[in-house]
Amino acid sequence: MSRKLLLANDHIPGIQSYEVYRSNGGYRSVEKALKTMSPDDVVEEVKKSGLRGRGGAGFPTGMKWSFLAKPEGVPRYLVCNADESEPGTFKDRYLMEHIPHILVEGMITSSFALGANTSYIYIRGEYFYVARIVEKAIAEAYANGWLGKNILGTGFNHDMYVQVGGGAYICGEETALLESLEGKRGNPRIKPPFPAIAGLYGCPTVVNNVETIAAVVPIVNDGGDEYAKIGIGRSTGTKLISASGNINKPGVYEIELGVPVEEFIFSDQYCGGIANGKRLKACVPGGSSVPILPDYLVCKTATGEDRLMTYESLSDGGFATGSMLGSGGFIVYDENQCIVRNTWNFSRFYHHESCGQCSPCREGTGWMERVLHRLEKGMGNMSDIDLLVEVAKKIEGNTICPLGDAAAWPVAAAVRHFRHEFEHHVLHPDKVKDPKHGHREPIMPVKPQPVTA
């Protein structure tokens, strides 16, 4: 059985409430940090733990914290990015809904480490009911002296606020989130300056994902070294994976990084295999933004090694044969699913969510969506497939924020691995007119034959 850190007490009834959470060892990390450690000690523990940002980019958290500028007389802020809107990712919602106090606890400990007296939890608009749960947890923390003035008699003051967003994917980008938090239109800022120098209201700010902040709790409780023992190489600790798609047991799983992908999909402990006894066709391992992998690359890398659930192993082979761990939105497709339709669906999402600030993303996402729609409906032609690749290439890397990349990668990867399926859509328009065409005539990925010289 895999070790659980965040969801260890998940099964206890009433863990949402302060009393139950506290009696199961809650808020120990705040006591330990405030009473026995200096802020730099906490940062040092997080550095030692090797914790990497769980929101998608995987940037080492300790390093991010140490970049925070500390000018005199300027407040610092900690902002929790709970604007989880990536299709396929729902781990933060689960965490906040079931154990809201671990987030509040992590926020207090992290704020202490960063010297922030005010912190914000920016929750996605669609999660309004989650915001109420978190607000209740914050109120309980205030009532029991974990928030407010002079916490635990140590002289550390801290206030925490929940802000509900308007429901825009772009506000999950950290600078757009800050703009939105300031009450402006949620457009990403042009970097530099990075938020660590000039973030919220122009003050140094750290923006972290919900899961990252929650992971600070076990790190402070047990020590960074203990945390670093879990996992493989530079992927340490546990990760929440939101498993969805054609699997027997979809849901949120806490895994130790380093679990083989094959075990994750097929073992009964996790996803429990492909539903209805179908074959695995493809897998998106990290949320809709990351490249899709065809069946022959899901469990094994291109070099024939086992693919593991780690940052490194999933991106093994670069974008040619690899993908990314991303935010852990693990989507599994069986043989009946149509990749063109899926890619169109993703593309439609990015088209809808593009903020419209910079031109490649504003115009390109809509163009890709329309071309994909045409292909899916059997009205495309062969040149459309190359057009897609070219448009994706023109968007990628040329935009202000990573939304452009996130829109371009899945399209480019789908064409790379499933070109024959796109061609099928062009050649057999009559067959693909039926939206369930994948059920009639499954199209499986074709493994490219090794070129023999």
Next chain:
Amino acid sequence: MSLLKVTIDNKTIEVEPGTTILQAARMIGPDVAPPAMCYYTKLKTSGGYCRTCLVKVSKGSEKDPRPMPKLVASCRTTVMDGMEVENFTSPEVVDARNGVVEFLLLNHPLDCPICDQAGECHLQDLSYENGKSKTRNEFERRTFEKIDIGDKIQLHMTRCILCYRCVKVADQFTPERVHGVINRGEVSEISTYIQHAVDNDFSGNMIDVCPVGALTDKTFRFKSRVWFLKPVDAHRNCDKCSGKTVLWKYGQEIYRITGRKDQWGEVEEFICNTCRFDKKAPSDWTEEGPRKLSRHSVISQGHYGTKTKFVASPVTLPNKQLS
């Protein structure tokens, strides 16, 4: 402060710290200056949106010679000592820029024949230099209704490329901001709050900063093509602005009045609405002489007064040489 050395397309210049790559390139000259659709020197925080000024930084600085991983927007990237930048010499940059131009034109109506901006339109120049002769977009273009914002300005959102320049003008030069961007993505538009009139003394500058024909002068709409008119520098005593303008004349009649634009298409000084819209009698103005237009766009063809007959300014284009 010591000067920083920066090399752009193999030409070196020393600039003060804080200068952006684009500004440094403009100091060197038009041969290396990347085009800019959204950046405007006089508007703070402008730039970074259109991505036409993307350049490749092949050497970060003397201290850290690593190249930058992605193409950067030259208008928002400050130079470092020893930085080496590739603009027209990098096929990657030219390719990316062609892509951006294609994106900008994707939903642009290309109604130049009936557009008042034609001839002095930056997008026209840009697509002439970097665009393809044929679009690959086979879908319907997005369209918007025309909006009158105030009695002097018309907003034709269909032509807009969302450079945000007019929003910055509203933010920075006028007392009360009444317009901004609404909606998002492809359908985002510049608009006022329920067609609220934009009414203040400097609102007319929105027309000058607009790189395309989205914001046009209603007192001039459909009166004439710009290249038929004689630009004449003129001034008057104005209590609101400097009063230094360009009169666009046909015979003795003044068709329109704009700010004085430099070779990068940016006005030297913003002018007030009284000068722009209300003073159209020749007796209002003291003429200084013909305005030199050193630009390569189609307007130069009708340039009067100088000895040159369409000698396009020596613009070196990536793959074609104009003569």
